[in-house]
Every structure is written in structure tokens, then in C-alpha cells.
Amino acid sequence: MIGIGIVGCGTIAKHRHVPEFSMNSDSRIIGYFNPNKNKSEILAAQYGGKVYTTYEDMLKDKAIDAFCICSPNKYHASDSIAAMNAGKHVLVEKPMAVSMEEGDAMIETASRNNRLLMVAHDMKFEYAIKKAKEIIKSGELGKILSFRTTLAHGGPEHWATEKGINSWFFKKENASDGVLGDLGVHKAHLIAWLIDDFIVEIKAFSAVLDKRNENGNFVDTEDNSICLLRSKSGIIGTLTVSWTNYGEMDKSTVLYCTNGTIEIYCHPDAPLIVTKKSKERICHTFENQNNSGVADAFINSIKNNLSSEVSGEEALRALRVILGCIEASEKNSTVTIKC
Template identity: 45%
Template sequence: MGIKVGIIGCGSIARLRHAPEYKDNRHVEEIVFFDRNFERAKELSKQFGGRAVEKVEDLYNDPSIVAISDCSSNDAHHIYSTNALLHGKHVLCEKPLAISVEYAEKILDAQRISGKKLMVDHNQRFTRAHQKAKELIDKKELGEVLTFRTTFGHRGPETWGVDKTNGTWFFRKDRSFTGVAGDLGIHKIDLIHYLLDDEVEDVHAFHGALDKVNELGKPIEVCDNVVCALKTKKGRIGTASFSWTYYGSEDNSTTIYCQNGIMKIYQDPNAQLRIEMKDGTVIKYELEPIQTNENQTKSGVIDSFVDAIIHDKEPTVTGEQALATLRVIEKILLS
């Protein structure tokens, strides 16, 4: 007997990631869709063989629905995720967990009250190259980590969103709030926390709306570029850049500089993890290409979330971990 799940928000992230991965999971027997635009919900229900509901309360009040994916816009996460948890549902929330630390803490309070599982979709933890890199770092195969450099940039959400328009909610302050920092940057901050088993503590950053315009041709209300210097609690220092204006191929790469060599992650298309040792030795790991907007591959997030529910395990990315990452994004935007 499988479980029934709900999806709130039927945009691109639901259509390309959540819905197909739930459909492919053998433990999931039905997906129930809700969107403020009922036609979108109906469209996904036809595409993935589920059903659509007109009111979000129909998800909350259905005792047969065990878990909900919150794929709404950033400004609504603290509403939908909190209500879902308080109605006894396990929740997988899209990133960022909320538009502010204050709102994120409300979601965590709801999770503690409900006793249900809260997982956040920081999917970079699931790639084989990042997992192998973490294994080598944990074993100190290259000695201690000293510094790091990470970036995530592509052509912008107007090329990815469901409507493919400059009117995308990602460009609106009242719905996005965090711009590229909360869209792409939050992934890389979480990745650094994961790889280094550490937390960014100090931030110096520049950010701005350098090129993107809205549907009226005016500069967008949130940042489209961020460049920052970071220092962790354990004293590692590094740089990070996040952009919606990389008008070529997507860049989702990371370099970890250690005492005895360098790790280059997702820089060589034929060796997703490349190790360059101090003595000149080069070790190449051919693992898997990273998921991009143009190359939608299975993320592993849904399988991990369902597994945590079925086997009553702690989620791979907890609410507390997502909150720690959001604290850094807030510091970046206030810097």
C-alpha cells in the first residue's frame, strides 16, 4: 500500500522535479495538486495521473494525504508549510525555507508542535560528485580544508519559469524578496555547510540589480548578482558568486583548496570531480552531470523524503539546517 501526497503550487519546479519524481517512486500511489490557478493544477493532474483540488484546505483536511510538497512562491512558504504541518502532514518545502529567518522559525515551531517531518529541497547534497567530495573531505584525504570558491549562475528565471516572461514572480520584491541570493545562492551556502561540516559565520557582500528588467522594462526590485567573501565558524575562508546574468552555459562549480591538494567539482564535463594533489598526481572521478535547467535529471530529493517517511528517519536536509543557511542569506542581503 503506497502513500498519497499533495503538491501546493504547480509551476515549473512542480512540473519538472516534484511531480515526475513522485510518479516514479514506487511508494507513492497518488498525487493531489493544488494551485491558485486551478487550470494549472488540472493540467498537472492529467499529465501525471493524479487529481486536482480547488481549495488548499482540501489537501490539509484529507486524512489520506500523508505528505505535502510546498512548491509555492517564496512569500507563501511560511503560510502553506506551517498550515500543512499543523494539519499533520509531513512537508517537503522548496528553498528558501522562508523569506526571512523570523518566518522560517515559525515553520520550525509548527514542525515541533506537529511532530511531523520537515525537509527542505537543497538538492546539491544529493549529487554523486558532492557526496564523493564530502567523503574525501571527511577522511581528510587531502588534509584540512583551507579555502573554497563556489558559484552558481545561469541566464535567469525568466528562461525557466512556467510562463517564461519578465513578469515572473522571481523579479518581484513582494514575492521573491531574496532575488538570486535565495534562488541560487542558498544552494551553494548549504553545499559549503554540507561539504565542510561547518557554518558560514561572517559575510561581506556586494549585490545589485545589474541587468534584469521587469515586464515594464524597469530594473527589477531584487538582486540579479551577488559576490561575497565568507568566513566559517572553523576559520575557513572563501568566495561565492551567484548570478542570473551568465548569458552562456550554466556554471554550478565549486573548488575546495586543501593542505595537500585541490578538489574541482563540476568543472570538467568528463570528470565531475577532479583531484589535483600537491605532488602533481591527478585523480579523475567520472560520476554524473549535474542537473541544469536544460538537462532535467532525477534529483533524488523526493526519494529521500519518501524514504524518511516510510522508515521514520530524520530527513537528509532538516529545517534546522535550512534555517542556518537562510541566516547566511539574510546576512548577505543586509551586508
């Protein structure tokens, strides 16, 4: 049985990781840490486990084999590094860190301590995405030429536990990368995985267009970003992210290939539609997915001594793309990435 410690008891912990670790028959939640103890107590009452007053107490607990880090972005690196130095495996929420230096240090710490580091980029575990990857790998649609990928919803003030415009997501010192760090990093990770290539060139426009604080001034972090990406092999595409989509959430991706098109989450009737050059159209539907698959993948890797299903290296490449998008927008110039 793998003992789990939950760090940060906000929305993602409550709605995803805690229920999913509880459901996994090879893991047991040992306890929770949150600066506001009330949130830990609520989870402990519902799912069992202790409440730690300090992070240091939690690090010392030998019953914990692995940490699940769900704190605000600026704590991800320091919390993960401390956990791995204490001999714990780490599942950390995205973005894995707020700088390349922090990400590098996390990877180095995992390797030095021989610990598993997994980043919670959950999209690659979704049924429609996994099927799309399978179709791409089969080669039946030929070569990928270009793509567009989007992630857009109404903003974290509707999601995070601290509701409203005072959410940490809108403070640069906590969230650092605004909508790109929150949503863009998911799509930067996903698209690189789907096309099996490295993003090497970026142009971008980012802006804060709508989110305002209580004084009526714009918040610190950008709420919209549109980026142009080119991969090492020459695939080109757009990555669009928004916190100001007040309609239905848009998480669509389209891949244009030499022998047809793959549309993921573009149509309400089918999450995955493949249209061949011949105009044959195949609609794929899937059972409802009630588990992100992240906790299960993490536990499976620890239990069977397998490599991480979302490694620090691949998550760091996604962060590099996002930091590149921010730089490209700020400098109004093209950013190139060495790989």
C-alpha cells in the same frame, strides 16, 4: 503507501517532484493545488490524482500524508505551517522561508506536531557532490583552507512557467531575496555541508545590473551578488551568484585543502577532479543522474521514521547566511552570525 499532495504546479513541480514521486514505489500522488487550476489539471491528466479548488480542501483530505510545497517563496512558511498543523509531513522548496522568524516557526511547528520537515536542497544528493563529501571526510586531502563556489545562469525568466520579465522571481514581495534567495541559498547550504562548519562572518556586494522591466527600469530584485564568507573554524571563501550568465550554466565549486584541491563541475570532461599536492590528478566520472534523489529521501525518512536528510535547522542556517549577505551588501559592512 504515502499519499502526496502537490502545492504549486509550476516548473519545479512539473519537471522534478511530480515525476519523482510518481516513480517512487512507496508514494502515490493524491492531488494538486494551484491557483490557476489549469496547471493542476495538466499534471492530473498526466500522472493521475485529483484537482483541488482551494488549499483548505487539500488540507482536509485524509488520504494525503505529506505535502510537497512548490509555490513562490513568500508562501512557503504559511503553506508548510498549515500543512504540519493539519498533521501532514512537509517537503518544501528552497528557500524554506523569507525570514528567520518564519523559518523558526516552521521548525517549531514540525516539532510540536512531530512531523517531518525537509527542505529541497537537492545538491547534496548529486553524485559528484556526494563523492566530494566522501573524499573530504576521508581526510586524504587534509584540512580545507578556502573555497570558491558559484551558481550562475541566465535568469528565472527562462525557467519559471510565467516566462519573461514579469516572473514573480523579479518581484520583491514574492521572491524577497532575488538571486541570493534563488541561487545563493543553494550554495550557502552546500558549502556549509561540505566544509562541515558554520558561516559566521560575511561581506558582500549585490546589485541589479541587467534585468529590466517593460518600462526599461531595473527589476526589484538583485541579479548578481558576490560574497566573502568566513567559517567558525576560519575557512574563508567566496560565494558568487548570477542571473546574468548568458553562457553555459556555471555551478562550480573549488575547495583548496592542505594536501590538494577538489574541483566540482569545473571541467566539461569530468564533474569531479582531485589534484593532490604531488600533482597526481584523479578525474571522477559518474553515470547520468536522472533523479534528484529528493523525493526518495523524503519518502524514505517518512517510511522508516528517520530524521530529515535536509532539516529545517540546516536550511535555516543557509537562509541566515543569505539574509546576512543581503544585509552586508545593503549596509556595506561586515555582518556576523552567532551560532
